[in-house]
Amino acid sequence: MSIRSMTGFGLAEGLTPSGTYRIEIRGVNNRFLEIQVRQPKFTAGLEQQIKKEINSIISRGSVSVFITCDKEQEETTLTWDKASVDNYMAIFHEIQSTYNLDGKVTLSDLLNFSDFIKSESTTFEESVLWGHLGPVLADAIAAFQKAREAEGEYIINELKKIVEEINRTLEQVELRAPLRITEYAKNLSERIQKLIENPPDPLRMETEIALFADRLDITEECTRLHAHINKFYDDIKKDEPVGKSLGFLLQEMNREANTIGSKANDTEISHLSVKLKELIERIREQIQNIE
Structure with missing residues (x-):
């Protein structure tokens, strides 16, 4: 099983003793599973069986099944x-x-x-009708699944590109972070020199710089964001629906990006934090279609 999109289309036709059936299956994204079936009156007794077949291949999404037949039952x-x-x-x-x-x-x-x-x-008994309609439905489902898998593969490839960009941006943050402390120490020393004639107490300076570094330390946030990225890669390899879990993971990633921005005290890191949040939002838009 591969990652599948909730968006897809499947079509099948079949000539049977009870008529020629045409079945279309359309799927769009939805938080939960909703299945709607439009069918000829004489197949109404098969609706639950049709929904059962659809339910067996998709866990989330809004699925519409359209069934037509060129003949009436009687x-x-x-x-x-x-x-x-x-x-x-x-x-x-x-x-x-x-x-x-x-x-x-x-x-x-x-x-x-x-x-x-x-x-x-x-007239045809329901069991006989299902023998006619069932194989056509199976063909439509197969086409629907193929379309969902193709769309899912495209989305995953796009997500990988975005996550790679997040990785590169995070590396820039990590490279820039220690430079803030060095620049702060230099600027602090220069400001004090302008205000007083005597050189500042080195111990007092070290204490002030250490407090500044501790207050603005983003090492843990960067580490957690790296862990979330690794978890993201692991999840998209799973043989199960991961759309919801990816949504929760993105919330955590966005939280770390926000914290990095709030601790930045640096224009460059602030801009990089904004970029991280923009990239995470792009992922959120993409996974709306993942089952």
């Missing part, structure tokens, strides 16, 4: 009863002979006694 065939017509004709001739009546018996006369015309209907 095909009416008209026949006529020759024995009844023979009886009617014999009676007509007997009446003519008895009462010495002229004229011929016409079809219009016979149609006044239309009980000799009979209709026969062909």
